[in-house]
Amino acid sequence: MTGTAAIIGGGVIGGGWAARFLLNGWDVRAFDPDPDAERKIGEVLGNARRSLPGLSDAPLPPEGRLSFHDNIASAVAGAAWIQESVPERLDLKHVTLAAIQAACAETAIIGSSTSGFRPSQLQDGAARPGQIVVAHPFNPVYLLPLIELVPTVANPPETVDAAKALLTSLGLYPLHVRQEIDAHIADRFLEAVWREALWLVRDGVATTEEIDNAIRYGFGIRWAQMGLFETYRVAGGEAGMKHFIAQFGPCLSWPWTKLMDVPELTDDLIGRIADQSDAQSGRHSIRDLERIRDNNLVAMMRALKQQDWGAGALLNAHDAALKPGAGLSGGVDKLETLDRLVLTLSRAVPLDWTDYNGHMTESRYLDAFASATDRFMELIGCDSDYIADPAGGSYFTAETHIRHLDEALAGTRIRVETQLLLGQGKKLHLFHRMYDGDRLLATGEHFLLHVSLETRRPCAPSAAIESALVRLSAAQSGLPWPEGAGAAIRKRS
Numbered sequence: 001m002t003g004t005a006a007i008i009g010g011g012v013i014g015g016g017w018a019a020r021f022l023l024n025g026w027d028v029r030a031f032d033p034d035p036d037a038e039r040k041i042g043e044v045l046g047n048a049r050r051s052l053p054g055l056s057d058a059p060l061p062p063e064g065r066l067s068f069h070d071n072i073a074s075a076v077a078g079a080a081w082i083q084e085s086v087p088e089r090l091d092l093k094h095v096t097l098a099a100i101q102a103a104c105a106e107t108a109i110i111g112s113s114t115s116g117f118r119p120s121q122l123q124d125g126a127a128r129p130g131q132i133v134v135a136h137p138f139n140p141v142y143l144l145p146l147i148e149l150v151p152t153v154a155n156p157p158e159t160v161d162a163a164k165a166l167l168t169s170l171g172l173y174p175l176h177v178r179q180e181i182d183a184h185i186a187d188r189f190l191e192a193v194w195r196e197a198l199w200l201v202r203d204g205v206a207t208t209e210e211i212d213n214a215i216r217y218g219f220g221i222r223w224a225q226m227g228l229f230e231t232y233r234v235a236g237g238e239a240g241m242k243h244f245i246a247q248f249g250p251c252l253s254w255p256w257t258k259l260m261d262v263p264e265l266t267d268d269l270i271g272r273i274a275d276q277s278d279a280q281s282g283r284h285s286i287r288d289l290e291r292i293r294d295n296n297l298v299a300m301m302r303a304l305k306q307q308d309w310g311a312g313a314l315l316n317a318h319d320a321a322l323k324p325g326a327g328l329s330g331g332v333d334k335l336e337t338l339d340r341l342v343l344t345l346s347r348a349v350p351l352d353w354t355d356y357n358g359h360m361t362e363s364r365y366l367d368a369f370a371s372a373t374d375r376f377m378e379l380i381g382c383d384s385d386y387i388a389d390p391a392g393g394s395y396f397t398a399e400t401h402i403r404h405l406d407e408a409l410a411g412t413r414i415r416v417e418t419q420l421l422l423g424q425g426k427k428l429h430l431f432h433r434m435y436d437g438d439r440l441l442a443t444g445e446h447f448l449l450h451v452s453l454e455t456r457r458p459c460a461p462s463a464a465i466e467s468a469l470v471r472l473s474a475a476q477s478g479l480p481w482p483e484g485a486g487a488a489i490r491k492r493s
């Protein structure tokens with residue numbers, strides 16, 4: 001699903017929304033009175049371009065077009081989704097929503113990024129309350145999937161369903177908050193933890209760094225994959241959740257927690273927090289910290305993809321839904337249509353594929369070529385069913401030669417085209433070329449043998465695979481022998 005979105009307010013959050021829409025193929029029309037807005041959104045978009053596309057193992061649609069507008073009326077023209085992300089002041093939100101509704105289509109959905117206001121507060125006095133919902137994101141919006149979608153009874157169910165479908169198509173997870181409350185669900189947690197942390201600093205119990213370490217070396221990692229209740233279920237052991245609550249319930253009462261009291265934000269406390277934060281992180285610029293955060297988030301979420309768990313399972317489901325381009329076999333060729341090189345891989349370079357030289361690291365070239373080979377095997381019929389069949393077999397790689405010809409940076413959209421050099425009996429000789437547009441980045445030459453998975457010895461493939469190879473050899477017979485094929489590393493004079 002693509003279309004046109006309007007972003008009203010292009011700061012930290014509006015910029016993130018713009019990037020999320022653009023990189024999922026939507027055109028974005030932005031309005032922000034700040035003369036620096038274009039630069040700021042451009043910087044957020046730069047971070048998003050290097051991190052979001054590679055999070056997906058399927059190709060994202062071509063990037064949409066970003067335009068800047070002098071006023072709200074011009075920005076919202078033709079937009080199917082309008083995201084309001086102006087500062088957190090109710091009077092400003094009301095004025096902004098009124099200006100949006102005066103000019104936008106009645107069918108458009110207006111999402112507000114508000115962290116704390118209830119949707120009924122935003123709808124109060126609106127021309128068409130049913131058009132406005134809370135769509136509360138998490139920073140960075142281009143990477144984190146959670147959106148708290150908070151409607152009221154004024155919103156028709158079709159609007160809520162349409163909002164969910166649209167947000168899901170952007171790779172987001174719309175958590176439908178069924179009962180509106182101040183600060184929704186997630187910010188209630190964040191504020192509770194934040195209050196406790198403020199007390200710990202105020203009382204001199206811990207520094208900002210010690211508090212961050214207490215989170216990131218322990219329960220923070222746990223929360224990222226199982227949340228709170230599943231984590232505590234495990235902690236209850238075989239005796240279960242009731243035992244867990246009986247054992248730890250008494251800890252909830254004073255003096256262990258100060259969650260209900262708010263420490264006074266005196267100049268002294270604010271100064272202490274700012275000084276400690278400078279000592280902890282002042283050596284990094286905010287842009288550096290954003291990049292470090294994005295690298296870590298991508299690496300963690302890609303690890304969760306491998307486990308098909310939590311946010312990783314969500315991302316895998318999104319990959320599968322991307323059309324064309326579901327997983328390994330998506331967005332690439334089908335054998336029936338081939339009379340040329342075979343497109344065997346189309347994806348972006350993930351952040352965790354890059355190294356200390358700032359470009360795609362060497363082992364990932366083999367990773368990409370191995371995926372291309374897997375896809376080629378699928379195309380000729382050596383797919384998971386064939387490999388699982390006791391009478392079947394598989395291909396084992398016997399020799400590989402990779403040439404690194406040009407650099408690929410994080411986010412670069414790469415594709416691999418494959419030439420069949422030999423497909424005869426048990427022998428399979430492939431030549432992969434990796435491109436960024438017309439730029440040849442690398443070649444991979446691979447010699448494989450078809451092997452019986454029972455005897456572990458080379459043997460001829462099935463008749464169906466042999467005939468697919470014959471068809472493909474004939475289709476590619478006019479292609480010249482690739483430059484660089486058959487070459488080894490020669491002694492240089």
Ligand SMILES: NC(=O)C1=CN([C@@H]2O[C@H](COP(=O)(O)OP(=O)(O)OC[C@H]3O[C@@H](n4cnc5c(N)ncnc54)[C@H](O)[C@@H]3O)[C@@H](O)[C@H]2O)C=CC1
Pocket residue numbers: 008009010011012013014031032033034037085086087088089096113114115116136137138139
């Ligand atoms: N920063 C965060 O961590 C999160 C913030 N939010 C919510 O997102 C909203 C925006 O917050 P941030 O992006 O952090 O603030 P911000 O201060 O970074 O950006 C606000 C932007 O709105 C622009 N603006 C001011 N008046 C405007 C107007 N009349 N029309 C259009 N644009 C106008 C400003 O120039 C600025 O670029 C708030 O409602 C906030 O609660 C939601 C999730 C996380």
Ligand SMILES: C[N+](C)(C)CC(=O)CC(=O)[O-]
Pocket residue numbers: 115137138139187190
């Ligand atoms: C601090 N905050 C309330 C603005 C935070 C959020 O709304 C969500 C987030 O990204 O942490």
